Amino acid sequence: xxxxxxxxxxxTANAFAALECRSQPKFVEHFLxxxxxxxxxxxxxxxxxxxxxxxxxxxxxxxxxxxxxxxAETQAGFHNGDYELRNLACTELVLRKExxxxxxxxxxxxxxxxxxxxxxxxFDKWGSVTLPPPVAPDGPKGAHKTDMSTSLLHKAxxxxxxxxxxxxxxxxxxxxxxxxxHLGIEHENGVLCGPFLLDIVALDMVNPAKRIVxxxxxxxxxxxxxxxxxxxxxLRHRMLSRLGQKxxxxxxxxxxxxxxxxxMTFLLKLQQEQQEANTREAKQQAAANAMRAPLPSxxxxxxxxxxxxxxxxxxxxxxxxxxxxxxxx
Numbered sequence: 001x002x003x004x005x006x007x008x009x010x011x012t013a014n015a016f017a018a019l020e021c022r023s024q025p026k027f028v029e030h031f032l033x034x035x036x037x038x039x040x041x042x043x044x045x046x047x048x049x050x051x052x053x054x055x056x057x058x059x060x061x062x063x064x065x066x067x068x069x070x071x072a073e074t075q076a077g078f079h080n081g082d083y084e085l086r087n088l089a090c091t092e093l094v095l096r097k098e099x100x101x102x103x104x105x106x107x108x109x110x111x112x113x114x115x116x117x118x119x120x121x122x123f124d125k126w127g128s129v130t131l132p133p134p135v136a137p138d139g140p141k142g143a144h145k146t147d148m149s150t151s152l153l154h155k156a157x158x159x160x161x162x163x164x165x166x167x168x169x170x171x172x173x174x175x176x177x178x179x180x181x182h183l184g185i186e187h188e189n190g191v192l193c194g195p196f197l198l199d200i201v202a203l204d205m206v207n208p209a210k211r212i213v214x215x216x217x218x219x220x221x222x223x224x225x226x227x228x229x230x231x232x233x234x235l236r237h238r239m240l241s242r243l244g245q246k247x248x249x250x251x252x253x254x255x256x257x258x259x260x261x262x263x264m265t266f267l268l269k270l271q272q273e274q275q276e277a278n279t280r281e282a283k284q285q286a287a288a289n290a291m292r293a294p295l296p297s298x299x300x301x302x303x304x305x306x307x308x309x310x311x312x313x314x315x316x317x318x319x320x321x322x323x324x325x326x327x328x329x
Contacts, residue, residue, distance in 0.1 A: 047076035132169035
């Protein structure tokens with residue numbers, strides 16, 4: 001039998017989606033049909049391995065429907081006590097935001113399963129969040145993914161600092177955070193937003209009720225030798241925008257050529273521009289609220305006394321009406 005094992009088939013599918021291999025449409029169509037034909041071979045563990053990127057950007061509707069049915073049948077993510085729902089929580093968000101017609105056509109038991117995934121991700125939060133892609137696989141050069149997982153546990157734990165803990169996705173992320181700290185801008189690294197972690201959320205120093213979100217596009221977030229963001233990063237940006245987040249990009253190409261002083265100036269300018277935009281928005285909102293405000297109540301002494309009711313003649317509105325009296329008998 002020359003067919004790929006099911007686990008290797010899933011890894012291949014994830015790799016195709018990550019690399020956006022679409023140069024041969026006929027091969028892609030045959031590959032998707034092959035997975036659909038072998039969908040019964042996917043157990044709960046393998047369903048959890050399928051990336052949200054493959055489901056969102058690579059699958060056709062027929063394969064999405066078959067895959068979701070298989071996930072519901074095997075209760076993927078709930079088959080053991082680990083509740084490995086990182087990929088499935090992101091998949092559920094993508095389908096809910098971008099594939100409404102597909103969700104409406106699914107069987108009822110699949111809809112109940114997706115709602116179960118959503119509710120568990122909302123309850124579990126940190127355990128279902130999608131980790132940023134590591135700079136390199138864990139090995140002799142470091143254990144970046146393990147370090148991120150440990151930082152995430154520290155952030156979720158109230159015993160180890162709670163929300164004050166930081167989750168860094170790269171060295172460039174640490175550098176940007178250090179510059180903001182040097183400028184005296186209060187911020188937090190790794191803030192929960194749906195199944196994602198926002199890189200940096202800074203406090204608007206002029207409008208404390210507002211937040212400014214910085215998205216750090218590190219060198220490993222681009223395809224090698226290009227200025228094109230990876231498909232996974234672009235999917236993240238799209239979903240965060242659909243969740244209502246306005247991202248302020250800090251790109252590696254612009255960051256690497258700056259000196260330490262220029263980095264401070266760059267971030268300070270970005271911060272001030274957004275603070276000014278937030279101030280203008282607040283003023284416009286205040287003006288709109290003032291226009292919608294009810295009229296002030298009148299004082300009793302300013303109110304006119306009601307006039308007695310008097311019938312008027314049609315010919316002369318100033319004269320009282322004359323009612324003819326019938327002749328007496």
